[in-house]
Each structure stands twice: as structure tokens, then as C-alpha cells.
Amino acid sequence: RAAAARADALGVPFLCSSAVLDALTERPTEWVARLAPAQSHGWRVYADFLLETGHRRVAVATQPSAYWASGARILRDCLAPRGGTVLELDMNALTPAALCDALVDQRATALLLLVGHPEPAVSIVKAVRHDQRLDEVLIGAPAGQPEFAEWAKLLGDDSVAIPFLRYLPKHLGPLGARVEAALREQLAEAPSFVAFEGYDSIVVLADVLRSHGTERARIAESWPSVVVEGTRGQIRFSRTPGVGVWQWAWAPVRVVDRDTAAPDRFRTLHSG
Incomplete structure (x- = not known):
């Protein structure tokens, strides 16, 4: 910028x-x-994916930045008219363990990582994935952190099934x-x-x-x-x-994740 x-x-x-x-x-x-x-285009596609998969109580782990704030606002604007809520959790004030407690208290069905990579994103994923209270919570990363090979190397089996935006055609x-x-x-x-x-x-x-x-x-x-x-x-x-x-309106936009059976393979979950 x-x-x-x-x-x-x-x-x-x-x-x-x-x-x-x-x-x-x-x-x-x-x-x-x-x-x-533009972020408003891609993240609206992601919001549509959340709604289609039944997620209307969404928590976002955030850090201060214009990009993350804009992303949270886009998600809220897309979800609120259709009965969804977006709860912002400030990762400058919460530990990953405290974040897990907040997710339980707020009955969130999805947690989106609006934070930096590798940290605190990696620590958050590990904490949520190993908290049995949150087994049914979807972890998502609209900004695309799971795209990179380092993600899989750092998280291993925990790197899979985390939907993110990918700007490639199928x-x-x-x-x-x-x-x-x-x-x-x-x-x-x-x-x-x-x-x-x-x-x-x-x-x-x-x-x-x-x-x-x-x-x-x-x-x-x-x-x-x-x-x-x-x-x-x-x-x-x-x-x-x-x-x-x-x-350019627009490059291809898809929501994908790393396949649980083969982490180096990407599955298409939704197309914009």
C-alpha cells in the first residue's frame, strides 16, 4: 500500500x-x-462459504492492522444481514489457552485466524486442535496462511482441513x-x-x-x-x-483446504 x-x-x-x-x-x-x-470480493466469497456450511457464530482471532480490521468488517457486513455474528478476540491480550476458553464461553462454531504467520497462528491452531471441548469448531484462515509449505512443516497433521482463500483456478x-x-x-x-x-x-x-x-x-x-x-x-x-x-476483476477465487488424507493436496470447498 x-x-x-x-x-x-x-x-x-x-x-x-x-x-x-x-x-x-x-x-x-x-x-x-x-x-x-480486492479484499471485499474475496472475503465475501469466504463469508458465503461459512454461511453455506452452517457457521453463523464466528469468532476471529485478531491483531491490530488495517488489513485484519478491514477483513473483520467485511465478514461482519456479510454475516449480520443473514443472522450471523462476528466476535473479535484480541490476540495481543489473550493467550492461546485463554482464546480456547473464550471460544467455549461464546459457543463459537468457527474460528478465523486474522493473525500473523507463523506466530501466533501456529500456536493458536495447536491449542484449538488439542482442546477436546473444541473438536467441532472449524478453524479457518481467509488470508491464506495454509497455502505455504512452511505451514504444513510446522503443524504436521494439524495443518489440514483449515479452509483458506486461494487465487488459482481449479x-x-x-x-x-x-x-x-x-x-x-x-x-x-x-x-x-x-x-x-x-x-x-x-x-x-x-x-x-x-x-x-x-x-x-x-x-x-x-x-x-x-x-x-x-x-x-x-x-x-x-x-x-x-x-x-x-x-483485474477478477482473478479466480476459491476456498480450499489441505486434504486430511494428503496434506500436500488441496481440496476445493467453494468457488466464487
Whole structure:
């Protein structure tokens, strides 16, 4: 967000690959474009998943930040009209054990991790998973912490069945499949969706520079005319209500989790 604001102030074209805050800049700007879906879009998909699976009493473990506060507000706005409640639990004031007690007291059916990774997220998951009172509580992580290989390494069997947002289609097209294979070989593990965001950024910038050169204003003027095939579909930028930058509306959005039978495999639970 700081980079986007600085680019706008200096008049430098900036393509954002991953940040999802709706208010990426404080004012509408012609200089900034974004690939990642706005938080309000992705997290509404997650809220729909919660409602479809019967979760209307949702607790969120939070830490102070604009991103987590925005996420909690989106969830509340989506759940409240349909009879849902969102209880915020401040992890700067609670231990994981005290959090477990609060979940029992509040009769929450789902706990969402709006906290940093690896800590305190890992400690929270371990505490909840090993508290028999909370066997039926769903743990969720809309921000995508379980996407990364380190999650599985740190949590082992506790890393599975934690739904999160993944910005990849269920099936990759030819370009996506080639990129996935090349990255898997280079990384010696499956690439995260963030790797595809990075590759798509390069594809877009290469196309813009090839077509319009390096002059700043010409690049910024070209955002609405971009039509390029990325790893996750055809990329175009448009103006989207509530978003002040040129936005790809939208990258694929799915709710997935790590399979209990094979933690390195992802199961699709809901699609946006």
C-alpha cells in the first residue's frame, strides 16, 4: 500500500501483484493497476462459504492492522444481514489457552485466524486442535496462511482441513501448467498462488513495455487497453466500484483446504 501511494505521488506506473486492501490508495489514481482481487470480493466469497456450511457464530482471532480490521468488517457486513455474528478476540491480550476458553464461553462454531504467520497462528491452531471441548469448531484462515509449505512443516497433521482463500483456478490452462511445472522443478516443491501472481505481473509488464515503450504516462494510459493471457486466465483492467485503481476483476477465487488424507493436496470447498 505504501508503494502504491508513493507511485501515485511520483507519477510512476505501478502494478500490484498481491496486496488486496480495497483502499490500496487514498484517492483514485490512473498510475496504479492491480492483479489480486480486492479484499471485499474475496472475503465475501469466504463469508458465503461459512454461511453455506452452517457457521453463523464466528469468532476471529485478531491483531491490530488495517488489513485484519478491514477483513473483520467485511465478514461482519456479510454475516449480520443473514443472522450471523462476528466476535473479535484480541490476540495481543489473550493467550492461546485463554482464546480456547473464550471460544467455549461464546459457543463459537468457527474460528478465523486474522493473525500473523507463523506466530501466533501456529500456536493458536495447536491449542484449538488439542482442546477436546473444541473438536467441532472449524478453524479457518481467509488470508491464506495454509497455502505455504512452511505451514504444513510446522503443524504436521494439524495443518489440514483449515479452509483458506486461494487465487488459482481449479484447473490451470496450458500457460499455467507450463509455469507450474517449471516452478516446481526450480523450487523442488509446488509453487504457491503468490508465485503465479508474480509471474502474471511479469507477463503484463512485458506486454505493456513491448507495446507502449518506457514513457511513464503512456504506460499508465495503457492499463485499460491491456488484454493478455496470464497463468490464471485472460487479464484485463477496469474501474470497479469502491476500488480506486485499475483492477483485474477478477482473478479466480476459491476456498480450499489441505486434504486430511494428503496434506500436500488441496481440496476445493467453494468457488466464487
